[in-house]
Amino acid sequence: MRLIHSIQNHRIEKETSGLDQSGFVLTNNAGGYLWQDERPQSRYQGFFFAPKKLLGTSIIKVVEDIAVVGAPKVWEIENRFFEVSRTRGFLRENFFVPKGLDALVYEIDHRAAFDLYCDARAYDDHGEWERHYDIALEKGGAVIRYTHPGLPLKELYIAVRTDGEASAINEWVKRVYDYDRKRNSPPYERWVLLALRCRGKKMVLAVAENRASAHDTAAHVFRSSATLKTMRRRDAEALFSTTASGKKREVADSAGEELLVAAFAAAHSLKSLCVRDGTGGLYAGLPWFFQFWDRDTAVSLKALAAFDWVFARELFFDMLERLEKNGFASPAADDYGWLFLRARDLMTRNLLSKKELDAVAFVLEKTLENDLNRRTRCGFAENGPGATWMDTIPRAGARLEVQALRLNMLALAAAVSKTHRTFYSNLEGTLRENARKEFFNGRFLADGFDCERNLTDFTIRPNIFLAAYVYPRLLEPDGWRACFKYAVRHLWREWGGLSSIDSDDPAFCHEHTGENPASYHNGDSWFYANNIAAIAMKRCDPSRFGHHIGKIFRASTYDLLWSGVLGHSSEVSPAGRFDSSGALAQAWSGATYLEMASDLTR
Secondary structure, X not given: OXXXXXXXXXXXXXXXXXXXXXXXXXXXXXXXXXXXXXXXXXXXXXEEEOOHHHOOOOOEEEEEEEEEOOOOOEXXXXXXXXXXXXXXXXXXEEEEOOOOOOEEEEEEEEEEEEEEEEXXXXXXXXXXXXXXXXXXXXXXXXXXXXXXXXXXXXXXEEEEEEOOEEEEEEEEEEEEOHHHHHOOOOOOEEEEEEEEEEEEEEEEEEEEOOHHHHHHHHHHHHHHHHHHHHHHHHHHHHHHHHHHOOOHHHOOOHHHHHHXXXXXXXHHHHHHOEEOOOOOEEOOEEOOEOOOXXXXXXXXXXXXXXXXXXXXXXXXXXXXHHHHHXXXXXXXXXXXXXXXXXXXXXXXXXXXXXXXXXXXXXXXXXXXXXXXXXXXXXXXXXXXXXXXXXXXXXXXXXXXXXXXHHHHHHHXXXXXXXXXXXXXXXXXXXXXXXXXXXXXXXXXXXXXXXXXXXEEEOOOOOHHHHHHHHOXXXXXXXXXXXXXXXXXXXXXXXXXXXXXXXXXXXXXXXXXXXXXXXXXXXXXXXXXXXXXXXXXXXXXXXXXXXXXXXXXXXXXHHHHHHOEOOOOOOOEEOOOOOOOEOOOEEHHHHHHHHHHHXXXXX
8 A cells, every 4th residue: 555645845655565554533623533444443433523512521423434335445545634535446535624613525536426324422332222313315415313312412413415416325234343353442343324325526524413503514614625625734834834944954865854744744643633622622642532631731742832832831821720720739640740841841942921930830839738748758759559651550659750750840849939949959859869769779760669668669661761851860871871771671672662561571461452451551662652762862872872762763753654543643552563553643652753853853
């Protein structure tokens, strides 16, 4: 299969086996998205709608598939970022999702018959009974009304407009989902409705909670699709100009061209996961993580601020305000730590006004006061089970990256506090020395310490690199060099990643276990952690770790451009082999890729 990415006059392509990619994702920046493949391989593929009242908590599937009758296999996919085209034989299909509208535009380059398959439901509702579709044909299309007891809406309307004819089929079809079986994610089969057969070159569908809204949106998009495409194309080109600024001089060959497009693709992916609504935020990842998680958002903020400071600022202060409303506390042990690491990044770039700095200082000191009182034991920052980013394993106690995040908070407080700078500086120094004493054995840093039982957890995990990234002053350069050498010896995967646990550990999983979380933090290689590791190794000793840095960069680039979902960074890969897995459009994977690319090409 030929895969292509094109933007302005830049174009890169690759012939692949067809096994590396799982289609494409387009979003409307209002919470809805389209995940399409050559044929449906997952019950999470299709067109999804996010009603405002459900944003960040649930999402509704509307359409399963659009399929040309009797069409040959797909042999080419072109990602133009504002739209996607794919070629079947001599037939070319275009898919477009307009910004801010719950609508989808499907076009083909010559007149043909194509079918619309519906599977309206809440994303996690797999019930098959009492699904009622009422199809009303009208001139130039149809309106489909859907009801179901499991639907978090009273009813749902799908309005369809075509440039030809539409006829009702109303026939149930059985699907078998190979990708879900691969992920251990039952059910692997489902009946969906072949609702309509259309004949023409263009179809627009729109979805809403009432008939009039769906009908009006479909009519508007049908009339204005060319204008709406132009607007999205200009947005993409403007973003490309921003990410390519200062880099075009580096493009002297195909590798440089790929790097230029990859940096833009990472930024575009991150921007596509932004939900720009009054109750919006940043999706953690698609298709499953359509929630607004503070940890993931905070990790992603540095990259987002580099090209969209206005929205990054909005997200930053939303999190700051939420932290204050929640009594300067969070169930997670690390999300506010990442928030204040990003506060430091924003301060370094002089992006905060005096008033905003005062607000940051106030919330920081109150959060530290609460954190020191509630989550300190034996002088360390302590967390409960499941409270770190490795949330499918307990990891209770004092954890390495949590100490680094507290150390950064103390250092920041020492810099911005008006009255307690010495106090915070002394606490920082004490915690740093205690951490060196209990966590560092001269060769590597422990993953955790249980002060109640005086036990050190020397399990080798990539959290060493997170700690170095967050708080490089924890060790001297020679100490970090020794730690990294030891860590890569036990975690390195030659395809270009780090396993999430020592490969000699009894808990290590060679393969990805999908919806069963056994491998998640006991083997799976996380692209975001790999990218951060490359940044940390480059800062430490780019010569000594050049092989590992280069391999990580190439693997993450391949994942972004040629594997998983085109133009999006995946969540994880199995440790034993490279394979884009988990959520296929993960915000912090794309964000840290963009950050890594910026660091490595300076």
